[in-house]
Amino acid sequence: MLNRKTWHRTALITLTAITMSAGLAWATHVRIEGSVEQPLSPGLTVTAPPSLQADEIKAHEVRAQVIYANRIEADEVRGTIHQSKGIKISDTRGDLRAPEVAANTIYADTIKANSVVANDIYVRDLRRK
Secondary structure: OOOHHHHHHHHHHHHHHHHHHHHHHOOOOOOOOOOOOEEEOOEEEEOOOOOOEEEEEEEEEEEEEEEEEEEEEEEEEEEEEOOOOOOOOOOOOOOOOOEEEOOOOEEEEEEEEEEEEEEEEHHHHHHHH
């Protein structure tokens, strides 16, 4: 049988682990950042990774220099839109849900957002919400 001191330590460690994992599960302030700075418009500088690949992106705002997507559903789309026959995305890294997603180049099967901003947007199916 565990002595009282060992039992208290075990309980404390277990409760700490549960509390930390619950806090991580509720993190809605996730922001992807890197070391490359690229201006998207005058006065706006975004620190972003060179490229981002995902099956599905759900965000309030998605920003990039270039976006390649099979489907975009958004309230507002700003940038030069190019109709494409579809893209094949290899080595995707799952779904991404965050308030704001920014990268230099984004490859995604589906993007669902309130606002999509990019210099060039290559998309097969564009739908306004």
